[in-house]
Amino acid sequence: MSDQENYMLKINNLRTSFFTPVGEVKALNNVTFAMKEGDVLGIVGESGSGKSVTSYSLLGLLAYPGKIVGGTIRFNGHEIEKKTEAEMRKIRGDEVSIIFQDPMTSLNPVYTVGNQIVEVIRLHTDKDAAAAQARAKELLELVGINEAEKRLKQYPHELSGGMRQRVMIAIALACEPKLLIADEPTTALDVTIQAQILELMIELKNKLGMSIIMITHDLGIVSNMCEKIAVMYAGKILEYGTVDEIFYTPRHEYTKGLLRSIPNLMDREHKKLVPIEGTPVDMLKPPKGCPFAPRCESCMRICLEHMPEVVHFSDTHYSACWLNQKDEWTKESVEA
C-alpha cells in the first residue's frame, strides 16, 4: 500500500495475552486495523471480546498480568510496542487519551475538578499555574459546562453524572490529543444524557479534528457516530467495513446476529428480538477454527477445524468467514 504513511494509527497482527495462574488467556489474536487522521472508528462486540484490551494495549495501560506478545502498533510516528513505561507516560494523556465508562468513579473524589484538569495540562505542556487554570476554564466551557469558574472549585461528588463525563472529556482533550478513545462513554448514563454526550463528542471532533475510537456494544451509537466499524469477537476482528457496508451488507454471521438483535422502532408488528444463542467462548481454551462457530447457525464442518482467511469485498470491507469462501473450501474438501 502506497499511502501507508498517511495512517495515523496502524495496528498489525496485535496479540495480547493475560498470563493468569490457570493459563494464558489470549485476549487479542492478530488484530489488524488502521486509521487515518480524523477517522471515527467504532469497535463493537460483546463483553470479553477484546474491545477494551485493544485500546489498553495501545495506551500501554494493560494491567498485570497482561502483556503484548506480538504484532506492531504504529501511532503518530511511535512504535508503541517497543516503548518503555516512562516513554508511554509522555504519550498518554497528551497524544492519545481515553474516556472511561463510569464517570461516577473515574474522577478522584478528594480533589477538585479544576485540580484534576490542571494536573494533566501542567504535566504535558509548559504552561504555568495561571495559564493552566485559564485553559481548564476554557476546556470546561468547550465541553458545555456553565459557570466554569465555579465548577473548577467543586468536587466531583457535587456534579451530576453527565457533568462528570463532560469533565472527563475536558481532561481527555486538555492537551489536544490526536486520538481520543472512548471506552463505552455513555453506558453508565441515562438516555437523554447519552445523546448529549455523543452530540458533544461529534461536535468536538469536528471542531478539533481528532480521530476517535468508539468502543461500545451499542450498534445504534456506532451507526450515528462512526464512519468505520470493527466487529470483534473472542479477540479477533471478524468483520470490518464502513457503516453502510456493515449495516446493509454484513458478511459475517456474527455481525448478522448482532444486527438481528437490535430493536427497531419502525416495525409495525411486535417482532421478537432474536438473540444470539449460546455463550461467549472460553478464552482459556479457544476453539481451533472460527471462534464463533459453536454459536453460528450456519456452522459447517470446516468452521470448527480451520480459522477462515480474511476476504476483502471492497477497499474498506473485509470479513473472515468460510461462507464467503464457499468455492475454495468445497474445492479443498473435494480434493481431500
Next chain:
Amino acid sequence: MGKYILKRIAMGLTTIFIVITLTFFLMNLIPGGPFMAEKAISAQAQAAMNEKYGLDKPLPVQYKNYLVNLTKGDLGVSVKQRGRDINGIITSKFPVSARLGGASILMALIVGIPLGSIAAINRGKLADNIIIVIATFGIAVPSFVLCTLLMYIFGVKLNLFPTYGLGSLKHYVLPVFALAFYPTAYIARLMRSSMLDVLGQDYIRTAKAKGLSTFVLLFKHALRNAILPVVTYLGPLLAYTLTGSFVVEKIFTIPGLGSEFIGSISGRDYPLIMGTTIFLATLIVTMNVLVDIAYKLIDPRIKLQ
C-alpha cells in the same frame, strides 16, 4: 463546623460522665481496699485511715463528694502515695508518657504507612511477602517478649543502647521501638489492604491514563484516599500507647503514666484510678473529635453534622 464541634463536646462530656460513674462503682465492687496489705494493719488503724480519706461514708455520698470536687478540677489525694495529689501525679508523669507515646505513634505512622503502601504496590512479590511476615510478627509477639529480646540483644550483647530510664535521646530508642512495633505492624496491614482497594479504583486508572508518574499516582491520588482507615485508628492507637506502655515502662524503668494507671488498680488507690481513667478518657474523646475533623479535611465528601 462550629455547631458540630459544640455537639461533639457535649457528647464527649456525657461519655466522660458515664465513664466516671461506671469506673467509680465498678472499682468499689472489687474486693479489698487500699489499706489491706500483706502486713495486716490493725482494724482500728484501718478504720482511722478510711475515715481520713472519706472511705467510711456510704458509696452514694462518696460519689457525690467526688463529683463536687471534680467540678472544681480537684481529682483528690492519693491514698497510697502519701501526701501526693492526683493532679500533681498526672502533670508530672504524663509528659514522660506523652514523649514516649508521641515518638512511638510518630514512628508507627512514618514506618507503617510506607511499608503498607510498598506491600500493596508489590502485591504477591517478594517485598510484599517480607512485609507481611514482619507485620504478622509485630502483631503476634507480645511486648514483654519483644522488650526482653531488645534489651538482651541491643542492650546487653551489643551494648548499643541503655536499657533503663529516659536520660538522653539514646534512651528512647529501645522503648520507642518496643512500643511502636505493634502499631507499626497494624498500620502496615491496614494501609496495605486499603491501598490495594484504592489502586483498583477507576480514578487511579484515569490518573494512569493521564500519563502521571508512579510517584504522583501513589502520593497524590492513592494515598489521600487510602489513608482514612489509618486516621480512624489514631484514636485507639493513642489509648494503646498510653495504657499499653505499662509493660514497656515497667521493663525499661520509665516513670510514666502507664505504670501509675495499672499500679493504681492493683493497689486499690481509688482516687488515682479515677484520676487516671478520667484523664485518659478525656484524651481519647478529644482525639476522636480531632480524627473526625481530620476526616473532613481529607475527604470533602464527608459531612460533619
